[in-house]
Amino acid sequence: MARFRSLLVTVPSAWAAGERFHNAKWSAMVTAESGADERGRFDRLILHGTDTLDPRSDVFGACFRPAATTSDKNGKAIPGFRWVRMRGIPNLRC
Numbered sequence: 001m002a003r004f005r006s007l008l009v010t011v012p013s014a015w016a017a018g019e020r021f022h023n024a025k026w027s028a029m030v031t032a033e034s035g036a037d038e039r040g041r042f043d044r045l046i047l048h049g050t051d052t053l054d055p056r057s058d059v060f061g062a063c064f065r066p067a068a069t070t071s072d073k074n075g076k077a078i079p080g081f082r083w084v085r086m087r088g089i090p091n092l093r094c
Contacts, residue, residue, distance in 0.1 A: 007033060023047050049073050052080045062086065063094035 007029060015021070027047070031039040044051035050073060057066055066081035085094075 050076075050078065052078065055081075061094070063089050 011021070011029075027039055027043060030042045034042070041051065045053065049071075055066070060083060063086055064083040065086055067084045068079065069082045070077045070079055072078070
């Protein structure tokens with residue numbers, strides 16, 4: 001993730017300057033930051049929506065847990081998660 005910090009800094013200023021971003025540009029920027037091996041994964045995850053992240057079940061702490069679900073992408077079922085608020089945990093703790 002540290003490699004993407006430069007994108008988080010440069011992209012907003014480029015947008016503010018009126019620069020346009022398209023899929024090929026995003027792919028090129030991510031490839032430059034993460035290497036050619038990661039381009040396919042980025043394209044599947046972000047551009048095409050045909051892959052999903054598999055986060056740790058505690059990624060959002062004790063207040064949320066993942067529940068398996070599927071989404072539809074052009075008639076194809078894509079497995080994924082939705083985050084469910086855990087009962088019994090006070091709001092002040094979350």
